[in-house]
Structures are given as C-alpha cells and as structure tokens.
Amino acid sequence: MPQTLFDQIWDSHRVGARSDGRDLLYIDRHVLHELHAHHAFAQMERQGRPVHRPDLTFAVQDHTVATKPGRDDTTNPSGTAFIVAMREGCHKNGIRLFDVDDPEQGISHVVAPELGIVLPGATHAVPDSHASTVGGVGALAFGCGTSELAHILATQVMALKRPKRMRVRLDGRLDAHVNAKDVALKLIAELGVAGARGHVVEYAGAAVAAMPIEQRMTLCNLNIEMGGRSGFVAPDDATFAWLAGRPFAPQGALWERALAHWRTLHSDDDAAFERETTLDCTALEPQITWGTDPSQVVGISGRVPEPDAIEPARRAAAQSAFAYMGIAPGTPLAGLPVDRVFIGSCTNSRLPDLQTAAAVVRGRRVAPGVVAMVVPGSSRVKREAEAAGLDRVFRDAGFFWGESGCSMCAGGNGDRGQPGERCVSTTNRNFENRQGPKVRTHLASPATAAASAIAGRIADVRQLLAGAT
Amino acid sequence: MQPFTHITGVAAPLLKDDINTDQIAPIMHSRSLKEDYKAMLFHRARRRDDGSEDPGFVLNKPQFRTAAILVTGHNFGAGSSRESAVWSMLANDIRVIVAKSFADIYRENCLQNGVLPVVLSPQDADVFIARVVAADGTAPFTVDLMTQSISGPGGPDIAFDMPAAERTRLIEGLDDIELTLKHMDEITGFERRAADAQPWLQRTTDSRR
Numbered sequence: 001m002p003q004t005l006f007d008q009i010w011d012s013h014r015v016g017a018r019s020d021g022r023d024l025l026y027i028d029r030h031v032l033h034e035l036h037a038h039h040a041f042a043q044m045e046r047q048g049r050p051v052h053r054p055d056l057t058f059a060v061q062d063h064t065v066a067t068k069p070g071r072d073d074t075t076n077p078s079g080t081a082f083i084v085a086m087r088e089g090c091h092k093n094g095i096r097l098f099d100v101d102d103p104e105q106g107i108s109h110v111v112a113p114e115l116g117i118v119l120p121g122a123t124h125a126v127p128d129s130h131a132s133t134v135g136g137v138g139a140l141a142f143g144c145g146t147s148e149l150a151h152i153l154a155t156q157v158m159a160l161k162r163p164k165r166m167r168v169r170l171d172g173r174l175d176a177h178v179n180a181k182d183v184a185l186k187l188i189a190e191l192g193v194a195g196a197r198g199h200v201v202e203y204a205g206a207a208v209a210a211m212p213i214e215q216r217m218t219l220c221n222l223n224i225e226m227g228g229r230s231g232f233v234a235p236d237d238a239t240f241a242w243l244a245g246r247p248f249a250p251q252g253a254l255w256e257r258a259l260a261h262w263r264t265l266h267s268d269d270d271a272a273f274e275r276e277t278t279l280d281c282t283a284l285e286p287q288i289t290w291g292t293d294p295s296q297v298v299g300i301s302g303r304v305p306e307p308d309a310i311e312p313a314r315r316a317a318a319q320s321a322f323a324y325m326g327i328a329p330g331t332p333l334a335g336l337p338v339d340r341v342f343i344g345s346c347t348n349s350r351l352p353d354l355q356t357a358a359a360v361v362r363g364r365r366v367a368p369g370v371v372a373m374v375v376p377g378s379s380r381v382k383r384e385a386e387a388a389g390l391d392r393v394f395r396d397a398g399f400f401w402g403e404s405g406c407s408m409c410a411g412g413n414g415d416r417g418q419p420g421e422r423c424v425s426t427t428n429r430n431f432e433n434r435q436g437p438k439v440r441t442h443l444a445s446p447a448t449a450a451a452s453a454i455a456g457r458i459a460d461v462r463q464l465l466a467g468a469t
Numbered sequence: 470m471q472p473f474t475h476i477t478g479v480a481a482p483l484l485k486d487d488i489n490t491d492q493i494a495p496i497m498h499s500r501s502l503k504e505d506y507k508a509m510l511f512h513r514a515r516r517r518d519d520g521s522e523d524p525g526f527v528l529n530k531p532q533f534r535t536a537a538i539l540v541t542g543h544n545f546g547a548g549s550s551r552e553s554a555v556w557s558m559l560a561n562d563i564r565v566i567v568a569k570s571f572a573d574i575y576r577e578n579c580l581q582n583g584v585l586p587v588v589l590s591p592q593d594a595d596v597f598i599a600r601v602v603a604a605d606g607t608a609p610f611t612v613d614l615m616t617q618s619i620s621g622p623g624g625p626d627i628a629f630d631m632p633a634a635e636r637t638r639l640i641e642g643l644d645d646i647e648l649t650l651k652h653m654d655e656i657t658g659f660e661r662r663a664a665d666a667q668p669w670l671q672r673t674t675d676s677r678r
Contacts, residue, residue, distance in 0.1 A: 016655040018648055020634030026659055028670045036551070038502055049646070052656075055673055081502045096673075122670055129550040129574060143574055145552040147581035147645065155649045157656060163573075193487055194544040197573060227544065229573050250669035251676050258669045293487060317486065410549070412496050429548060431491040433513050 106378020
C-alpha cells in the first residue's frame with residue numbers, strides 16, 4: 001500500500017499502543033531548554049524516576065541567556081535561576097548540556113541540526129512549539145509541554161494520537177530577494193493560524209526542492225503558526241550534503257549505511273493525504289505582517305486591508321489589531337516609520353540569513369534613531385559569521401552584534417522593545433506584548449528587516465538595492 | 470493528577486478566537502522558578518496601562534471572579550507550548566474550558582493536568598454561549614464528565630464528546646508516565662531492534678572526541 005513519508009517514519013518508530021489507544025512513538029533525540037527543564041527535573045526527582053536515555057538527550061541554554069558580549073549566568077538576572085537549575089539537572093542526570101559559555105551553545109532548533117544531532121527520518125522532541133524547525137532536514141519533530149517532557153525523560157517515548165497527513169505543494173520559482181520566510185507568511189495568510197491543526201505537513205514541490213536547507217528550516221519552523229502538529233521536507237541530496245561531516249552525524253561506514261536508508265525516505269507517488277494544498281510561488285513579492293497574528297499578512301507593496309475585505313469572522317480581531325498596531329485600514333505598509341529591527345530567532349538566524357541581511361546592509365548605515373540588532377542563532381553561526389567578516393558589516397552599519405540565544409523573539413532574556421515602538425522582526429510571532437509591552441511587531445524576512453533598518457521605514461528590499469528611496 | 474469527575478461553577482464568556490498562550494500566561498519580565506501562576510493568568514489583559522485592574526475584563530467582573538468554567542472561541546491556546554498556560558488556569562480554580570476548538574499542544578497540556586477541554590458542535594457551542602451570556606454569572610453550570618453533559622440555566626442539558634480513553638484518564642486521574650511505564654519491555658525491545666536496524670539513531674557520538 002502506498003505510504004506517505006510521515007507514515008513511514010511514524011510506523012518505524014511506533015513502539016506499541018497504550019491501553020488508552022495512544023501510540024507510543026519512540027523519540028530518537030530529545031533536546032531540552034532551561035525555561036521548562038527545571039520543572040521536569042524536579043518532578044522526576046520527586047517521583048524518584050531516572051532518565052531512561054540520557055545519551056539520547058541534550059540540553060541547551062537559549063531562552064533566558066543574555067546576548068550582551070561577555071555575558072554570564074547573571075547578566076540577565078531573571079534567567080539566572082533557570083540557567084543554574086538546568087545545569088544542576090543535567091549534571092545529576094548525565095545529560096550533555098551546551099552551557100552558556102559552550103562553543104556550541106545556541107538556540108536548540110539551530111544547534112540540533114547544525115551539529116548533526118537530528119537526522120533525516122529521526123523523531124525529535126523539544127518542549128517548545130517551534131520544534132519542527134528540524135523538519136528542514138527531514139526529521140519528524142514534536143513540540144511538547146512540561147509534563148510530556150518529563151514523560152519523555154522517563155520513557156523515551158511520546159504517547160500520541162496519530163495526526164492526519166497534509167501536503168503543501170510549493171510550485172514555481174522564487175524571485176530574487178524573496179525566500180522561505182515570505183513563502184511561509186503567504187501560506188499562513190492563505191490557510192489561517194489554525195489551517196493545519198491536527199496535521200503533519202509535508203512540504204513538497206519545485207520551490208521547496210530549490211530551497212537551501214536553512215530555508216527549509218525556516219519554512220518548517222513557521223508550520224506551528226498555521227497550527228500544524230509537525231512539518232518536514234523529505235530529505236534529498238542537498239540534505240545529505242549539508243549533514244555530511246557534522247560532529248554528531250554518523251561517519252564512515254555508518255554514514256554510508258545511514259545514507260542508503262535515508263534515500264528510501266520519501267512519500268510514494270500515489271500516497272494519500274487527508275489534505276492537499278498548492279501555492280504558486282512565481283512572482284511572489286516580499287511579505288510582511290500588518291497585525292497581531294501571523295496570518296495578518298500582505299505583500300510589501302500592499303496596504304493594511306479594509307474591514308470590508310476581511311472575512312466577517314476575522315473582522316473583530318482585525319479591528320483590535322488596527323488599534324494595537326496604530327495603523328489605519330488602507331495604509332501602505334512600505335514607508336511606516338520603524339523604531340527597532342531584530343534579526344535572529346529560530347526562524348531566521350542561521351548563517352545564510354545573516355549573509356542575506358549583510359548583503360543589504362554592506363556599505364550602508366542604520367537610519368538615525370533606529371535600534372537594530374543581530375543575534376546569531378548559535379555560537380557556531382556567530383563564529384562562522386565573524387570569520388566571514390559579517391559582524392564588521394553589521395557593526396559598521398550601526399547594528400548591535402550579540403551572543404546567540406532566543407533574545408527578542410519572546411523577550412525572555414530581557415531583550416525587549418519600548419512601549420509603542422514599531423519593530424520589524426525576523427521572528428515567528430507578532431502577538432501583542434510579546435517583544436515587550438505594547439511593542440508593534442511586523443514579521444518579515446532578514447532582507448526586508450535589513451532594508452527597513454537602513455531606510456528607517458518599512459522598506460521593499462528590491463527598491464532599496466535598486467537605489468530608489 | 471487531580472481527577473476530574475464533575476464541577477459546578479460560574480461560566481465566564483471570553484468570546485474571542487485564537488487566544489494564544491502569550492495572552493493566557495505571558496512571560497513575565499522578572500520571574501523565578503516558583504512562579505505566581507494565579508497572578509499570571511491573563512496578566513496583561515486583566516490590567517490597565519497604569520497597572521490597576523481593568524474592571525472591563527471578564528474575569529475581573531465581580532460575578533466571574535470565582536469562575537470555574539471558561540467559555541471561548543476557536544483555536545484556544547495557540548502559540549507556545551508553555552504549560553504555565555494551563556497551570557495558571559488551575560491556580561485560579563478554572564477546571565473546564567469550553568471552546569469551539571483547541572490548539573493541539575494546549576489540549577494535550579490540559580489532559581496532563583486534569584483540566585477538561587470540552588469542544589461542542591458549532592450549533593451547541595452557539596446555544597451554550599448564549600446561555601452563558603444570559604446567565605451572566607448569576608447561576609452556575611455543571612459540567613459532568615461521567616454523563617458527558619453540561620447542565621444549567623436557560624435550557625436542556627447539552628451533551629459533549631470525549632474520547633473514552635481520555636475520559637477514563639481524567640476521571641481516574643491516571644498518571645500518564647505510569648500508563649507508559651507498563652510498556653517498558655516493549656520500549657527496551659524496540660531499542661534492541663533499532664540498534665540493529667538504524668544504529669546511528671540509538672547512539673550519539675561526537676566524532677571530534
């Protein structure tokens with residue numbers, strides 16, 4: 001019977017079924033972060049339960065770490081207790097921790113694939129909703145809560161109801177200065193913030209095949225913003241080339257054996273999906289959010305929609321977003337003055353994201369009055385960017401160049417905007433108050449964010465580079 | 470886990486779609502390992518700019534201060550996987566959330582904590598919402614998981630679906646980890662087979678060491 005790749009991975013990881021009908025899905029790689037780990041460690045200790053597979057478990061300090069150069073445990077005082085508790089829990093339980101000062105520290109979703117910890121066809125869990133970022137290398141990843149985190153520590157399985165299958169076909173070819181972020185925002189706009197609820201999404205099609213692995217990760221990262229249970233791209237030669245030689249990837253004969261298996265990881269031609277949708281990416285322009293949820297999106301040449309143009313069920317939410325964002329219907333997005341720009345987060349903080357932004361910034365200056373930040377997704381990305389001189393490009397232009405972490409994505413480390421500020425951000429959520437009380441977040445690609453920092457206004461990167469103002 | 474059989478209490482209407490976990494349980498600016506989950510619930514929505522309580526927010530209204538049932542729209546609990554968004558409900562003695570639909574991870578987190586996530590059919594949801602609004606906190610509703618029904622002022626009982634296994638888990642307050650630990654032999658058996666079939670997944674080696 002024809003199978004989807006999702007079924008192939010699920011069935012090969014299904015340990016059995018529990019009495020309540022849930023499948024027990026084996027988790028090959030479990031990665032913790034400090035914001036939630038301490039609850040689970042405390043629970044395990046209270047219940048006297050050991051960690052079943054510390055060797056398959058990793059931990060990263062990312063949500064609360066300061067980004068200030070020379071940072072330590074106490075640079076962000078509200079993170080100290082979390083960082084210390086995580087360190088103690090990992091030590092006690094024999095879990096490999098990428099600590100604040102570790103050369104491999106970074107955002108879990110960036111670190112796990114770049115070290116080759118997560119692999120094609122592997123199952124992966126993180127107590128964070130953006131776990132499916134690693135779907136970009138063909139892994140099946142689930143975000144989970146704290147109780148589930150403890151459950152995985154104790155048993156190395158998740159007890160799940162089998163999700164439904166969905167395929168999103170991305171056809172056509174992306175124009176210059178348009179990338180996976182723009183595609184994902186367009187998709188969320190089309191499908192809505194609950195459009196993929198209950199489904200695992202396989203992203204396929206010519207536009208996906210042409211995407212570098214980092215962009216596939218951006219695409220899969222934003223899967224949760226349309227409610228998807230998980231999302232991935234079937235691995236291909238580009239994936240294998242990207243993973244080869246990474247520290248935790250198999251080496252030598254084992255690599256060859258793994259590679260032979262990975263080449264079997266694809267959906268059969270006539271496999272059935274409960275839902276299928278297609279988006280033609282040809283002529284797609286850079287996208288940006290205007291409102292307070294990630295489906296409130298327009299093209300960079302577009303305007304804030306008129307209430308009449310919004311479906312009735314979404315109108316009240318739009319009205320509330322107009323007020324919060326301080327923008328009236330009909331206002332063009334391009335040209336809105338910007339106070340702050342943030343380039344980073346698990347969505348857009350990998351080396352190619354920074355290269356794209358640097359190419360826009362090079363030889364230009366951040367507009368007066370704009371606070372602009374670049375926070376690499378991992379300490380490794382930071383080193384590689386510095387080796388390529390990107391830090392100089394950003395610094396010379398007036399950007400802050402930080403130590404890696406989640407930073408302003410959710411502001412858990414104290415990096416936040418001021419009330420009323422308008423911020424163009426490469427992150428994943430434009431929810432009210434997320435980047436600081438009353439901060440007005442516009443989600444966009446690294447290229448759009450960089451162009452907006454230079455222009456001091458929301459800008460079309462294509463016009464900026466063409467010399468128009 | 471605290472078992473759930475039935476509860477009688479005031480139902481508070483928070484009639485919006487897509488209420489996300491940043492709204493339910495915001496990441497507080499200064500915080501500690503032992504958070505005040507009671508204060509965390511809708512922390513920002515409950516307050517005005519000057520920090521004082523907003524009397525217009527539903528849970529601040531006198532008749533809804535002790536609400537045990539929250540009634541809301543589609544896709545409740547979207548966004549982050551933070552379980553504090555459920556713990557803050559428990560800390561406020563809200564044990565039932567009646568929604569038109571739930572975000573996947575949020576619903577799982579409810580089940581882990583003995584909070585009952587009820588989804589009504591669109592017609593029943595609209596009828597129930599109208600009754601909750603009409604009651605305006607003056608009379609309680611009862612949500613009974615044993616009989617899978619909601620009763621209260623303004624009309625006949627409303628039935629709701631709940632998968633049998635989840636119902637049992639909630640009623641008996643079963644520990645999720647205990648349920649799975651019964652399968653430990655299967656898990657270790659799987660690990661032995663996986664070590665042969667896909668050995669690169671059953672070990673993690675840093676090749677630089």
